[in-house]
Amino acid sequence: MMTQKSTVSKATEDFGGLRMTKQRRVVYDVLTDLGPQHPTASEVFVSAKERMPSISLATVYNCLETLTGAGAIKQVNIDREASRFCPNLQPHAHFYCTGCNNVFDIGLENGADAASVWSLPDGCRVEEMHVAMRGICGRCPNCSPESGKS
């Protein structure tokens, strides 16, 4: 019945060199399940508590930080609002709709390079890039083009 012993322990699978504890698993699952909602730490906490009532807010912060550090999720900051978290690891921008308060992921155009439009000085090495836009999404009832017409 026992499977071959691996470099990874029974209770905690490996996740990019990270020990995947129960709490980290719950936080990560919440994040992938909440999908495109880009929840804040508090929102993650509420959902995580449904699955593991003993989990604390500090642990959610810890896990989010650890997962971010390990590159398993991304932290999204828009202005000075509470950080949001995002399981989409592809390079993408964030669009915050001021009409419906949703955050959307925006992908790159085919073959485009986000840094290419910027006139970076020689010798300058970009390690990270955050692109956030604000506007009206035009997707929801609140924001649809029709609602603006007579």
Add this chain to the structure above:
Amino acid sequence: MMTQKSTVSKATEDFGGLRMTKQRRVVYDVLTDLGPQHPTASEVFVSAKERMPSISLATVYNCLETLTGAGAIKQVNIDREASRFCPNLQPHAHFYCTGCNNVFDIGLENGADAASVWSLPDGCRVEEMHVAMRGICGRCPNCSPESGKS
């Protein structure tokens, strides 16, 4: 000796429809004088206090908010660090150097459009765009390419 009466009062020049009080003037001047340093509200406060010892931190925050709202300056947020303020009204990105802790303005390539690399859904209207990069600037002793070599 009196100049022609204008729509603008003596004590407070017009500034984009904004009443330019002494405090707002000081805050604005500090910001343009500190030029490319992208000071935080507290840093603005320190410099403003040298010019007007009675000014309060709350007033500096008020003025920065008002000036930002009026479009006279820009607020720059990088991750969750304290907001910085910037008198450069041209479209530009910010480069935060993790080697020397400086923030640099990065202009657009000639004729480039920052949004063009992003695959925005139809009907989506971008009203504002914030681009922040992290990395090594390569300009200062700390960050120069030579310092990495033997």
Add this chain to the structure above:
DNA sequence: TCCTTTTTTAGAATAGTTCTTGATCTAAAC
């Protein structure tokens, strides 16, 4: 098992910012 290290928890602490209140200033009307 025992020991060491890592993680979790709960609550206190912190930093940046915003809010509240009363005082002061400004512009315009009188």
Add this chain to the structure above:
DNA sequence: GTTTAGATCAAGAACTATTCTAAAAAAGGA
């Protein structure tokens, strides 16, 4: 010049998201 209404300012309290602290619990290795 006075008065008046509204805008702005100052000081400090309050707030919020986040981080820190210390002790308990869990995990992994010997």
